[in-house]
Amino acid sequence: MSDVRIYLDHAATAPLRPEARDAWVDAAATVGNASSIHGAGQHARRVLEEARERVAAVVGADPIEIVFTSGGTEAVNLAVKGLWWARRTDADAVVLPDGEHHATLDAVEWLEAQGALLRHVGIDDTARIRVDEFATALHGAALATALVANNETGTVNDAAALSAAAAGAGVPLHLDAVAAFGHVPVSFRRWRGDGEGRAGLAAMSVSAHKIGGPAGVGALVVARGAEVTALLHGGGQQRRLRAGTQDVPGAAAFAVAAELAESERVSEAERLSALRERLVRSIRSTIPDAELLGDPIDRVPGNAHLLFPGASGETLLFLLDMAGVEVSTGSACQAGVPEPSHVVLAMGRTEAEARQVLRITLGRTTADSDVDAVLAVLPDVVERARAASGPRSGRGS
Numbered sequence: 001m002s003d004v005r006i007y008l009d010h011a012a013t014a015p016l017r018p019e020a021r022d023a024w025v026d027a028a029a030t031v032g033n034a035s036s037i038h039g040a041g042q043h044a045r046r047v048l049e050e051a052r053e054r055v056a057a058v059v060g061a062d063p064i065e066i067v068f069t070s071g072g073t074e075a076v077n078l079a080v081k082g083l084w085w086a087r088r089t090d091a092d093a094v095v096l097p098d099g100e101h102h103a104t105l106d107a108v109e110w111l112e113a114q115g116a117l118l119r120h121v122g123i124d125d126t127a128r129i130r131v132d133e134f135a136t137a138l139h140g141a142a143l144a145t146a147l148v149a150n151n152e153t154g155t156v157n158d159a160a161a162l163s164a165a166a167a168g169a170g171v172p173l174h175l176d177a178v179a180a181f182g183h184v185p186v187s188f189r190r191w192r193g194d195g196e197g198r199a200g201l202a203a204m205s206v207s208a209h210k211i212g213g214p215a216g217v218g219a220l221v222v223a224r225g226a227e228v229t230a231l232l233h234g235g236g237q238q239r240r241l242r243a244g245t246q247d248v249p250g251a252a253a254f255a256v257a258a259e260l261a262e263s264e265r266v267s268e269a270e271r272l273s274a275l276r277e278r279l280v281r282s283i284r285s286t287i288p289d290a291e292l293l294g295d296p297i298d299r300v301p302g303n304a305h306l307l308f309p310g311a312s313g314e315t316l317l318f319l320l321d322m323a324g325v326e327v328s329t330g331s332a333c334q335a336g337v338p339e340p341s342h343v344v345l346a347m348g349r350t351e352a353e354a355r356q357v358l359r360i361t362l363g364r365t366t367a368d369s370d371v372d373a374v375l376a377v378l379p380d381v382v383e384r385a386r387a388a389s390g391p392r393s394g395r396g397s
Helices: 018-028 039-059 072-085 102-113 131-137 159-169 188-192 248-263 265-286 313-322 342-346 368-389
Strands: 066-069 093-097 117-121 143-147 172-176 200-207 218-222 291-293 303-307 357-361
Touching (some): 039 066, 039 248, 072 143, 072 218, 093 102, 093 131, 117 131, 131 143, 159 188, 265 303
Antiparallel strands (some): 200 218
């Protein structure tokens, strides 16, 4: 295995920003429970509430709407389960696009065992949610959920249109913005419009470690008027939506990472888009049948989701890792599970093709030399992976 490591899996987790680390250490060095009424407790409360205000400003929300969680998965679970439990009508249907993250898929699957009815919505061949089909499925539903940006392909959905459709149908909507936050414009207030949360955009999930904050910290943005039942009980913190001693250092670090990510978002989007285009263009010149999946333009800037016909994604991943290049085959939450990508299948591809993909994601620390390093080893890696997979077979097999 190479001693030089090239990290190109930023969609799984981004390197911790030094500024976020310092904010965490500074906050952790001060003793105090933010729920205590003595001086130390009130100091911790001030740090916490300042962090809440700063995160709210970045996501376009009011501070009271920010509910800190242990990460994106908890935020998604609180939104999906909490909205379903809090429903006032006899409606039991959950509108679920086919390409969602497993945090959502598994949460809704659990709800199905509790009596929820699933209304599946298709995605197109770029992994974009079909807005017309989504709008049709909303009629009489209990809630809906959707990705702002697909975590595998990087394709960006029309969050405003999805929110407007949900508002028009009188259905509360959760948007999973974990893969989008810090990379494309995200605004809870703008997408919600004039709604109060009982219908239309009610909740939005984000996570710190995707933007250079610490792992184990996230937030669910919950509209003031939204009706959500808590997952955790025992203290009544955070509008009684998330009980437990609040993570002050994590919140402080999250706020710093969020502000930095937003301040550099436009310039980084331009830089990473150019790097990605060079990477994809060069791969196609040396591996002509390699295919970029997802929308070629309207996508997360650093995402290159590629199909290599005849080469197992797992084999490609192993060989690249041996060469010192770290990428993934899809969502990190499914790492180690040898199954075809459900997103690629939902795009209309075959099971064989869904096993032949790599997700290469660039980020803040990615340099031109990192792209050069991938390009130097990838043609040989693909050739070896194809040889290991046996005779090539055509699409549809």
